[in-house]
Amino acid sequence: MTRSVPPPAELLEIAVEVARDAAATAYRMRAEGVSIAATKSTVTDVVTAADRAVERQVLDALAKQRPDDAVLGEEYGAAEAAAAPSGVRWIVDPIDGTVNYLYAIPYCAVSLAAEVDGEVVAGVVRNIFTGEEWTATAGGGAWRDGRRLRCSTETDPGQALVATGFGYDPGRRSHQARVIAELIPHVRDIRRLGAAALDLCLAAEGRVDAYYEKGLAAWDLAAGGLVAAEAGLRVTGLRGLPAGPDLVIAAPPALFQPLHDRLADLDASGGP
Ligand code: IPD
Ligand code: CA
Numbered sequence: 001m002t003r004s005v006p007p008p009a010e011l012l013e014i015a016v017e018v019a020r021d022a023a024a025t026a027y028r029m030r031a032e033g034v035s036i037a038a039t040k041s042t043v044t045d046v047v048t049a050a051d052r053a054v055e056r057q058v059l060d061a062l063a064k065q066r067p068d069d070a071v072l073g074e075e076y077g078a079a080e081a082a083a084a085p086s087g088v089r090w091i092v093d094p095i096d097g098t099v100n101y102l103y104a105i106p107y108c109a110v111s112l113a114a115e116v117d118g119e120v121v122a123g124v125v126r127n128i129f130t131g132e133e134w135t136a137t138a139g140g141g142a143w144r145d146g147r148r149l150r151c152s153t154e155t156d157p158g159q160a161l162v163a164t165g166f167g168y169d170p171g172r173r174s175h176q177a178r179v180i181a182e183l184i185p186h187v188r189d190i191r192r193l194g195a196a197a198l199d200l201c202l203a204a205e206g207r208v209d210a211y212y213e214k215g216l217a218a219w220d221l222a223a224g225g226l227v228a229a230e231a232g233l234r235v236t237g238l239r240g241l242p243a244g245p246d247l248v249i250a251a252p253p254a255l256f257q258p259l260h261d262r263l264a265d266l267d268a269s270g271g272p
Contacts, residue, residue: 069086163210
């Protein structure tokens with residue numbers, strides 16, 4: 001079978017259009033009031049009606065434009081077969097930073113990425129409250145508002161502002177807190193802002209120097225990870241592993257090794 005896969009720029013154009021509409025829906029629903037619809041892994045891992053409505057809207061929009069593609073979403077899972085005839089798979093987090101959304105803290109985003117044969121080639125992250133929008137294509141750079149992004153040039157780990165996040169499981173959080181307790185004396189400071197996709201985008205423009213977290217799902221990482229990598233950060237796991245649920249480290253080249261080694265010593269990928 002011959003298949004024609006659109007170039008990354010074309011996939012990005014679709015992603016941006018769909019993400020903008022999705023973010024508008026999320027914003028409107030937040031203004032109308034929000035309540036918890038369900039909980040997932042733990043009582044603090046909440047889903048609002050907006051998480052579901054926004055993902056449904058994204059699935060419908062993609063199905064119209066790209067009916068032969070697969071989609072993986074946080075709320076509805078794999079909406080299509082994992083191997084799409086087109087070779088394209090979309091990865092969507094309708095609201096990254098759901099707890100911020102619930103509390104109207106303006107740090108939550110729609111995250112949408114396109115993968116071709118398992119490699120993320122295009123991604124957009126759009127802040128639902130502020131409209132800030134980060135985009136990237138594989139090999140085409142990372143961008144916000146027409147400006148090409150470059151990561152921090154910091155070289156001293158002791159001066160690095162490091163973002164991270166916590167999982168929802170109390171046991172995991174305890175381990176993550178122990179890691180932070182040992183890391184914080186050696187860096188400028190730590191930030192726990194509450195949305196992994198946005199943390200990666202902030203790192204892409206040096207608004208934090210680096211980021212790490214254990215427990216990210218594909219939808220937290222896909223778009224923001226590409227934005228960070230295209231801005232020059234190294235985005236990997238521990239000891240040469242790819243970035244994934246065990247650990248994501250996103251750091252500028254000069255900071256990568258010292259941060260990596262300290263996180264390895266602290267067993268940052270360990271615990272439940
Ligand atoms: C969460 C946020 C948070 C991160 C968690 C994620 P959600 O995503 O990105 O910052 O620390 O690991 O699960 O649940 O708000 O989509
Ligand atoms: Ca989410």
